[in-house]
Amino acid sequence: MSTSLLSAVTPLLAQMAPVSVEWSAVAPELLPTAMALVLLLVAIARGRELIVAVPAALIAAAVGIWLISMAVVVPGAVVIAVGFALPASAVAFPRRQSLIRAFSAAAALVGALVLTGWQYATVLAPTAGGMTSQEALQGALANDGIAFFTRVTVYLSALLILPIGYGYLQERRINRAEVEPLLLLTVVGMAALGTANDLITMFVALEVLSIALYVLSGLARRDRRSQEASLKYFVLGAVSSAILLYGMALVYVATGSLDLAGIGSSIGLVTTPRVVAALGLALVTVGIGFKISLAPFHFWTPDVYQGAPTNITAFMAAATKAAGFAAVLRLYMVAFPALESLWVPILAGLAAITMLYGAIVALVQGDLKRILAYSAITHAGYAIIGVTANSDAGLTSTLWYLLTYAIGTIGAFGCVIALERRRRGEVTLKELRGLGRTSPLLAGILALSLLSLAGIPATAGFIGKLLVFQAGIAAGLTWLVIIGVLSSVIAAFFYLRIAATMFLEEPDPERGLPVVSTGLSLGVSVAATLIIYLGVYPQPFLQIVETAAALVR
């Protein structure tokens, strides 16, 4: 039934639209969107789910039969099955609604990942030669390497976070009906940001994901810090959106074009007012710098990361960064390459400040979520090195870095969630004492995630740092890479401090054991496996990354 709603209107839309729509370019997003709408409707229907479920099942059946009649047998059958399973489960297990929601959302995300793979195999890399790119909706969307990797990172992050956060939300009694649909909407916004190829789409996608995240971070209505986080995020987010929009407007004024390729080709012309374009670029940098928490636009990050429910924090840290960077990559590499002499030094300076500031301030933090928040800031700095390189290698290394960072971050926050459930509150370093003795596996996974974030060999983070540093050096930014190295050593110190607290100190007998639910252990185990796999044998993925530089320009 999930696919039903949008898929059902597909032929209708196709008739109405003046031009043909390349559905394959947005196929992965259709599933979560449809599921988000259905779940929202179910949420609104409250106790009368059947009012939503039955029509949805009927629509699903119709769409499924139509698909089968079009000789798309397997997806058609899946649609029918899902369409009937949902209302059936709603009737059969009226008390397990949140579990059904979580499973439905996970199913949609799995479907999105499968469709992303299908898209890669059929559209992006139909031959072994490498990746091509696809333009859709008259250039509003670009389906290419950036889009592919953003999708993979975002869908994977959401898929890992769902089981990790399930028990946590339940225990804090914030597993409300809007959580899953909002999460799916965020994901769709992020994926759309990864494909957005003009300023309007970009802005709309950014707002979709931001607004859903404002709500999600304020999920804990009785927790004052969660409310503070939500409000802070909202106010500062709105300001930054306004700045971004102002910048986009200036860029439009200067170039007369909204789509990135058009901006890119006209921005170098003599007729383009350079000052206006540069001003627009500066404002866009500030606005987007806020979204990816680049110093000095990062001030919201520690408070919001600390206050928001931890699973939302993990998702924000991992996925928002990936999506934000997708926009950054497109803006600077497609729209503004002509102003390279302007933005490369600025971004390099911001990267240097970000890397050092994040690492140094993290040293004096006692709260684990805050430490990880500052670590997230530091990592934005590393990822920016790849953007600053302004080369194919820089582009691909950034995409790869974001994926490895997302997995490491989710692993780390996942373990924090287990600890937070023990304590029902903030997690300070003290809480970790002797965890290596009381729950060695959890401590091991947390340590592994931290080693990955620190970039130690045999973890995914090492390959990430390697590629980013390599791109930086190849672009002649050795000084920036040296700063990156210094910041890595400082960062290693606070990661080690966490590991040392777990393994080198004795447990406090008064403290209880961390609460590890099945979902949480599943999520963090998958993250840990990916960390080692991508760290030891990254070849299958790197092969794809290497060809990801074919952009719609």
Next chain:
Amino acid sequence: MGIITITLAIPVLGALLLGLHDGDDRTSKIIALVASLATFVASIVLLVQFQVSDANLQLAERLTWIPAIGAEFSLAVDGVSLVLILLTTFLTPLILVASWHSITDRLRGYLAAFLLLETAVIGVFAATDLLLFYFFFEFSLVPMYLIIGIWGGAGRKYAAVKFFLYTLLGGLLMLIAILYLYGQTGTFAYSDVLALSLSATEQRWLFLAFLVAFAVKVPVFPLHTWLPDAHTEAPTGGSVFLAGVLLKMGTFGLLRYALPFFPDATTEFAPWLLGISVVGILYGAIVALMQGDIKRLIAYSSVSHMGFVVLGTFALTTTATSASVVQMVNHGLSTGALFLLIGFLYERRHTRQIAAFGGLAKQVPVMAGLWLTVSLSSLALPGLNGFVGEFPILLGTFQINRTAGVLATFGAVLAALYLLWPYQRMFHGPLDTADNANTSDLKPREIGVLVPLVVLIVAIGLYPKPLYDIVEPSVDRVLTEVAEGVDAAGDVLGTAEEDGS
């Protein structure tokens, strides 16, 4: 799969097995010991297959690893890496037996950490791909950090973090240099990088980056400050492995990478490095003399001894540089044995203060005899292994720089002082306190651990030729590469020789 990969894989498989099984401590110990012995056997097979007359990297194995970025899982050995691999596989089972009863807390983790460490170190010595080398080089930090941090002494946390951060910083600077070289070649293959011709400026900076990484590891004065802490706080096995093998990763790296990659820079900086080594030799010796803690004393003696190794390496003559490789092995054996003895004594008395001991020779004659033998080997008494390494180093240094030679010889004299004086204070004199009178002598297991070391100490001392035969061709190859590189670049050699004389 070739013999090097097998040697490399056995310990990590043993560690995996340790992680999977749920048995008691005894089974764990047996698994670890069997794995380390199997590794030793594999390395003996490696020795048998090794062509002594061939100076090149041999028994090469290549597997695809990350072709997307031009990194390969390629391994090969030359004489230098072979003897160091043998040293590693020889010391590991001894270390495991030595800590048979002393480690009871989280034993499985301890054993697994040692096996992982062994794999990492063998990987460092055998890798012929720069990324693979770096991979193992940095990975070795993690198990060693845990060994010091979890099973170490009172100040273990500080020592472990200091060790980790020092080495990480050096390593990352080397990573930048590796990535720069990668930018030139497009692969990480050793032979490709060797074939590069770099400008003098490039060489200078890249050499310094490699130098920092390796100098921290050796450690070269003034980057040595992590070593006394790490050595003192590490458990006995950790100290033995650190002194015996991990420090050699630094001197090995200099010889394998820094010298042949950057010949101009090598000859340019060689006089400076001779000077720094001499300072390190004397500094380490003098500070060792002032230590009240016997383990800390031996730690500083390592700074001094490794100074000799670096001195020999940068003398850049076949005699001295080969001797410095032999000295790496010697230092591993004698300092390793000393740390074992200190560990055994500590288990009995729970103190390491020299002042707490006295007249022990009457009470523990076996320990005293072994201690004296090993000390004499460490201070380079003719007939024992230290002499056959240290003497040619001094000889070679004399030939190129008399002042450095004379000063370094003072270091050798001081070694006699800082090794024999504590021996005298601890083992001779009146047996005055009750603690001393109740100290028990070595048990058969402990003697069994030390005997192989002492046998090698004597054997190398009396007949070092086989060791030199293995090492010399490879050292010659490296020095030829340096000389050819310099000739190709022109006049730099002339000025370097002037500086050196």
